[in-house]
Amino acid sequence: MSAQIILASASPRRSELLKQIGISHQIQVVDIDETPLLGELPLRYVQRVAAEKSAACLAVMNQKLPILSADTSVVCDGMILGKPDNEQHAVELLSRLSGRTHQVYSAISLRGNQHWQAVSISEVRFRMLSQDEIIAYCHTGEPLDKAGAYAIQGLASIFIESITGSFSGVMGLPLFETAQLLAQQGIEVIT
Template sequence: MHPQLILASASPRRSELLKQIGIRHSIMAVDIDETPWPGETPAAYVERVAAEKSALCLAATATDLPVLAADTSVICDGRILGKPDDLQHAIEMLSHLSGRSHQVYSAVSLRGEQHWQALSISEVRFRPLSHQEIVAYWQTGEPHDKAGAYAIQGLASVFIESITGSFSGVMGLPLFETAQLLSLAGIDIIQ
């Protein structure tokens, strides 16, 4: 079966989520500078990064397939928490999230004949975490390349008291919004 689109991401989670809804895809990861601009809002940041990823991928490929890209960030107190650099950075992030609510912004960019974008914002509440739990979690390797230093679909699920919004969005690809964009491009999930 031929792919229906190109996923501009090396994220295994995004690929798994597309497979979950039956979307055949090929992968072409792109690398861009993901540094937030001074004064950039979280919504503008994730939308810009997703759009830059899809534009770069589309420019680098010689196909007429649509290109899908996404970007997800954890936001606490208005601050964008990226991926942790090391154990100390993960301790700072997870300690900041401990016992509190935070937001997860996930933007989707789809380029074909047009450019479509969507944004999902979810609210996640962590239970209080001990220093020992955070260190033990880091040692599992799971949080190393995750926004906010956690993976909702993994071991960190035991930290989460509640979620309001999109579980798949917190994972990195909000499927409701993605399906809406795919439909605009003529790719229907359920026929």
């Protein structure tokens, strides 16, 4: 099947989620500076980064396919918890999330003949984690390339006491909002 869209992301999770809903896609990795701007609020940050990813992809592609990009951030106490720099940083992030509720902001950007955006905000509650559990989890390597130092679909699923919102949004691509934006481009998930 030929590609219906271009996915501007190196994330295997986003690609898997698109496959899950039957959207064939071509992957185009883009490299942008994802550093938050001084004083930038988390919502504005994920919207900006998602939009910059799709714009960067559009600038290098001469395809006529719609371009989908996304950005996901874990937010605790109003602060963005990015991907950990190393294992010690992952331990610090997970210790901060232990026994607490945090938010996950996931923005998507779709560029076709227009630009559309949507955002999913979910709340995730971690149970109390022991230092031994945190260190053992960090030794697996799983948290090292994940926002907030955890993968909800991976081993960290045993840390999640509750979630309110979008499971796929916490993974990195909120499928409800994605399907709505794709439908605006005439790409129906269910035909």
